[in-house]
Amino acid sequence: MEYVKQHGISVFLMPSGMLGTLLSLVDVLPLFSNTAWGQNYNLAFLKKHMGATFEKHPHPRQATINPDDVHSGDFLALSKIRGRWGGFETLEKWVTGAFAGHTAVCLKDDLGNLWVGESGHENEKGEEINAVIPWDDWWELTLKDESNPQVALLPLHPEVRVRFNNTAAWEYARKMSGKPYGYHNMIFSWIDTVADNYPPPLDAHLVISVMSMWTRVHPAYAANMWNEVLNKRLGTEDLDLYGILAETEKCGITFDQLLTIPEQDEWVYSNGQSTTCVALILAMYKEAGVFGPVSNSIQVTEFTIRDAYMLKIFEDNQTRLPRWCSSGDNKVSFCQILGEYQMELPGYNTLDPYANMNEKLSFLTSTL
Numbered sequence: 001m002e003y004v005k006q007h008g009i010s011v012f013l014m015p016s017g018m019l020g021t022l023l024s025l026v027d028v029l030p031l032f033s034n035t036a037w038g039q040n041y042n043l044a045f046l047k048k049h050m051g052a053t054f055e056k057h058p059h060p061r062q063a064t065i066n067p068d069d070v071h072s073g074d075f076l077a078l079s080k081i082r083g084r085w086g087g088f089e090t091l092e093k094w095v096t097g098a099f100a101g102h103t104a105v106c107l108k109d110d111l112g113n114l115w116v117g118e119s120g121h122e123n124e125k126g127e128e129i130n131a132v133i134p135w136d137d138w139w140e141l142t143l144k145d146e147s148n149p150q151v152a153l154l155p156l157h158p159e160v161r162v163r164f165n166n167t168a169a170w171e172y173a174r175k176m177s178g179k180p181y182g183y184h185n186m187i188f189s190w191i192d193t194v195a196d197n198y199p200p201p202l203d204a205h206l207v208i209s210v211m212s213m214w215t216r217v218h219p220a221y222a223a224n225m226w227n228e229v230l231n232k233r234l235g236t237e238d239l240d241l242y243g244i245l246a247e248t249e250k251c252g253i254t255f256d257q258l259l260t261i262p263e264q265d266e267w268v269y270s271n272g273q274s275t276t277c278v279a280l281i282l283a284m285y286k287e288a289g290v291f292g293p294v295s296n297s298i299q300v301t302e303f304t305i306r307d308a309y310m311l312k313i314f315e316d317n318q319t320r321l322p323r324w325c326s327s328g329d330n331k332v333s334f335c336q337i338l339g340e341y342q343m344e345l346p347g348y349n350t351l352d353p354y355a356n357m358n359e360k361l362s363f364l365t366s367t368l
């Protein structure tokens, strides 16, 4: 504790395997390069650490969708493989075990126009916010995206679609529109995963190192984030890092335990209620009644993208997919609408939603 006060947070970053952490950072940096070499580095990294295949198609996909075949609540899974976002997503995938790094959701209005709800949409000022934008605009931006996104459309199952309350979904989307992207939530859903099953050679310390590196790449978003999330977990306000460490000690828990206290959906941060790309969609699903009776006991901020696409709420019958939908040779029941590599989503559509899913340490919140 005293040592930490003198030497600051960097002690947390590299407590044991300092050399290992440094070597890992050297491995990680090329992921961010916006070049063909950088992209290949991302693919090689995901193949090596996650067993991804990235099977290349002779004809890159670029579907012309018919909006009549798309419905409110249909899920968009994106995988970016190049440049700043490519590198970031690669790390996110590795940490969370997800084979997609970004998500968005389709919404139809009463006139039948198709829209896309997205968290992490970049506005004119370069800030990342929640937004609902017309499909055509979204598609155009996606086609121009330097990060070379691979995109899949995951249609909701017809039975789920029947109970999808579109009015409630739109109300939620309008309420969240314009609010900032929730980096707070994202990081903690990662840490939750890390604390649980540390994919080798990763540990919580490496995650924090990477995050602090990200902070340097993208300082505006990261300002005060750590202190704020940790204060929320302790039920305190405005403590600085040293105050937080002292309070943690008083509560008799370790810093690692503090990190893994589950995020509560109703926590409101200084920049508004914050939502990550996938939490926005799942919160909308919750409002729209997708989870039925267990809705109230699901904390969606704890879900990773992998948890989301594993939910058993999507179309499971290939013959019901739209004609323009390219589901690939391996007979999956989702549509890949963009990209040169076959997207894979292991465990897709296999897990029935249940109460308290993805909360690993909920007992801690009740004892604090």
Ligand SMILES: *[C@@H]1O[C@H](CO)[C@@H](O)[C@H](O)[C@H]1NC(C)=O
Binding pocket: 165, 166, 167, 168, 171
């Ligand atoms: C759908 O949601 C709206 C707004 O929340 C609500 O007023 C309406 O009763 C809901 N409809 C059904 C069928 O539950």
Ligand SMILES: *[C@@H]1O[C@H](CO)[C@@H](O)[C@H](O)[C@H]1NC(C)=O
Binding pocket: 317, 318, 319, 320
């Ligand atoms: C798949 O959908 C088709 C068309 O609706 C239907 O005829 C078929 O029975 C379905 N198959 C299964 C396994 O549900």
